[in-house]
Amino acid sequence: MADKIKFELVSPAKLLISSPVDMVIVPGTEGDFGALAQHAPMITTVRPGVIDVHDGGKVSNRIFVAGGFAEVNEERITVLAEEALPVADITHDMYSARLQAAKEALADAKTDGARIAAEQLLSIAQAMQAAAPRH
Template sequence: MATFDLELVSPERLLLSRPVEMAVIPAVEGDMGVLPNHAPMIVALKGGVIRVTEGGRETERLFIMGGFAEITPTRVTVLADEATPVATLSRAAATQRVAEAEAALAAATNDAPEIREKAMDRVMAARAMQEAAQAA
């Protein structure tokens, strides 16, 4: 089967760099499947799970807190704000992040709309992390 190169980069390190058959990424507009020869684009990512398919089966699940992806016909580069293998997510840590994000959103009620929107994005990403941790 045809493949493309997938790279997942976080501020701390390069988490993944290899040929894959398919990747499903959490785009802001909704989950997006990427196959070889995909149309070129740059997409914003929300908090969610990247699912990697190799050899006809899902081989890896990585949680990201958001970021961007550059897609070309032969490569996908994901620049993630934060990335963690789903298997290593902690339910307690995810629950704590949800509480912290919700508190920050509550404190931003009188702030500018763009600040409230960023706070809401953090809440949604933390909730996605909590869901992924519970499913792992």
């Protein structure tokens, strides 16, 4: 097995994960990318979606993030996420309430700024719905 990459997931409130893993798949704004050790340095924005952490030949962890930033270099990948929670913890109520709120915000939006903000909320809610475990 090749070298491991150090994966750090940080939310504003705390450092959520900091551990060496085999590979991390991150939903970048311009497409998903996998980061292994010795990855070329890059900085990218992250869209709402799911981060897959691969370790020991399987997906060891799936985490939903509501957008953020990722910095990759040879040794580590740092994901700054404003909101992050394990995919397994997403419930139907959680995203349906958000979908509802986002749709209302979108309908009420009068200025361009408010509309953009509402659309962002909606896309987060939709990504959450897509990420939710099937029952």
